[in-house]
Amino acid sequence: MPELQRLRPDHAPALxxxxxxNRAYFAATIPDRGDDYFAHFDARHAALLAAQEAGLDHFHVLVDGDGAVLGRVNLVEVRDGSAELGYRIAEKASGRGLATAAVLRTCALAATTYGLTALRAVTTLDNAGSRAVLDRTGFIPGDGILLDGRPGMRYARDLTELRDDLRRSAA
Known part of the structure; x- marks a missing residue:
């Protein structure tokens, strides 16, 4: 089973x-990162690690037994007890429940380790897989939005009940 790991410097090549x-696969349902992302990847990776170290964001990779990255789950814009959730799973790993499991694990980390009380997420309406993951992991749909010119939806998840349940089960 793949392992969710906090982003580290040594993840850079696999990431x-x-x-x-997966660039073309992702671009079919979410805005493309653009060529600049790839041209300056090392600097961007270092900036992500610095933001994580400062507690502004929390980045995770889903890694298989060989060290290959199968997905990522990020919590960004951490403030006032909340953050925005973002995730992507490799095409070769899709349809196996990995996104759902990784999002659930990240929600637990957010509620316990990171002390967050709420998460937000957005997805395009044509991204049925992402909408299903959010539905299965306790996110509630909200307002419609435009994402890179495409119709989308905001989602929210309250983490206080999850945090309390996890505390009770640990006691």
Missing amino acids: LAFERE
């Missing part, structure tokens, strides 16, 4: 390979 291999 870049993941992003390159």
Whole structure:
């Protein structure tokens, strides 16, 4: 079973390979990162790690037994007890429940380790897989929005009940 790991400097080569291999797949349902992302990947990776170290964001990769990245789950714009959730799973790993499991694990981390009380997420309406993951992991749909010119939806998840349940089960 793949392992969710907090982003580290040594993940950079596998993460870049993941992003390159899945670029067209991701661009079919979410805005493309653009050529600049790949051209300056090392600097961007260092900036992500610095933001994580400062507690502004929390980045995770889903890694298989060989060290290949199968997905990523990020919590960005951490403030006032909340953050925005974003995730992507490799095409070769889709349809196996990995996104759902990784999002659930990240929600637990957000509620316990990171002390967050709420998460937000957005997705395009044509991204049925992402909408299903959000529905299965306790996110509630909200307002409609435009994402890169495409119809989308905001979602929210209250983490206080999850945090309380996790505390009770640990006691």
